[in-house]
Amino acid sequence: MDAHIRDLRYFLATAEELNFTRAAARLFISQPALSKQIRQLEEGLRVQLFRRDRRTVALTAAGTALLPRAREVVARWDEAQRAVSDAAAAEAAVLTLGVSTSVGRGLLPALRARFAELRPNWSVRVRQVPWDDATAGLADGGTDLALLWLPFPEQESFAVEVVATEPRWVALPAGHRLAGAAEIPFAALLDEPFLALPESAGALRDHWLAVPERGGRPVRIGAVVAGADETFEAVAEGLGVVLLAAGNAALYQRPGVVARPVAGLPPSRLAVVRRADDHRTVLRDAIEAVRQAAPADA
Template sequence: MELFQLRYFLAVAEQLSFTRAAKTLHLSQPPLSHQIKRLEDELGGELFQRSSRLVRLTDLGEAFLPRARSILLQTDDAAKEIRARTGLEKGVVRVGASGSLAYHLLPLLVVKYRELYPNIDLQIVEHRTPQLLDAAERHEIDVALIRLPHDKTKLSITVLRDEALMAAVPGSHPLASEAMVSLRQLADEPFILISNRGEPFHNLVLHLCARQSFQPNIICSGTEYATACRLVGLGVGVSILAEMGTKHHVDPAPVFVRIDDEKAVSPIGLLSRPFEELSQPARAFFSLATSLGKQL
């Protein structure tokens, strides 16, 4: 049984709605339902009566509710005491992030961090990876979420997880109806890339295309995710985007198709100065990011 499962249970019990509880927890509903089911399996019975119209606590849920509240209250009290002793009651963490990581992953980490350390100020720096590397080396930021690979730094880089790459094509494109495509099928298309030459993501796309024996015809580079999506939607060209980038809402929207290549992934990394050089608040953010970054 995990503490976050108790928080999920408490949210559903208070909202009596999985949809509303998911919104308050900044989750989508399927992971929330999955964790509640895991908790029920561990406890040996259903905590909620579910129907299409309403959610109610079962007798087991009613009995478990005060115990869950007590456990979380004691845990929060203990955390406050530990934070006071370890210097986590005040301070500043300077966090950098690039591209879709700043738009999608970073806010989720900020929410979790603020729940644990509400008195720590967070200073956010959004920039491209080369600028974040420079800022970290100048001690202007403590940690940063970046795209890998990147070997042009002596700083510490921790790999969080791999993220699938997607092909973005116009809705009218012949490949738009396919479940999966080979990059080779895009060899004759004009490419729109979100990164500039020499940046990690740019190099990754070039490498993947080279594996398919072609060099992409790049007509536009250095755009933001939303700009690239809209350009593709308008029929200007095709693009390769990390899966997070597919969540941008633009009109007209492109169609995203999975790439048939096990190497078509974008590693997400956490950049930082050596751990022993970080402040206690920055160490706490580093630990949270390395833990949750594999799940979010």
């Protein structure tokens, strides 16, 4: 039987962890599913690869012999995938960058300029993805790279690099009692209705509601919003207030909306994110362009 690359990846994870539960978690599959695949691989090869008892897992002689060869096969396949992806991408010559909101402080124009220096025949297409996809298109392959505010759901499954930190501000209706303040203590906002991201945004929803800084005090939700335009229309209508990064305050100026710095909150963090198994060279250049274009921390 010819083993599939997937089977070899499952074998490698199990051989490196020597624990089916940890290996299954690493592979994002269930432990019974992993055990079934390993048994099928063993049956196909007609050997036993692991010795198992209730407490330990160990490689057999056959498993030990397979281990370096499986690593080589998987590494060569990954290299082949990168070459194919690079060739296909070079033909398209368009890098799709996912964002959930606009990004302030001139980062996107600077990114395009730096990327053009590194990849003269390429262009960057920015795709704005609604907040119900917290990965801005990475999870379903709709984008190549993303600029995301942290944290986001399943963040540990992606390659994440923080490129900027910015204080959190608050957007308020222009007639709000705090709109004239130069700076607003977060404690003064605790009883305000807040605009919330969809629940699918998980930890990022909590970040923009400042849940960790509330000391267990419940959040008043004025409305759930799916995108930036909807958010600031809701602010102008008086449905609630919303936290935002300082660099985005100027981008989202609207009649009837003011933005003020908030004291007492840790800063927001902006990261460049890619899929962990996507090692295309064009992404390395794009990430380097982001590093060069990123503004100094505010």
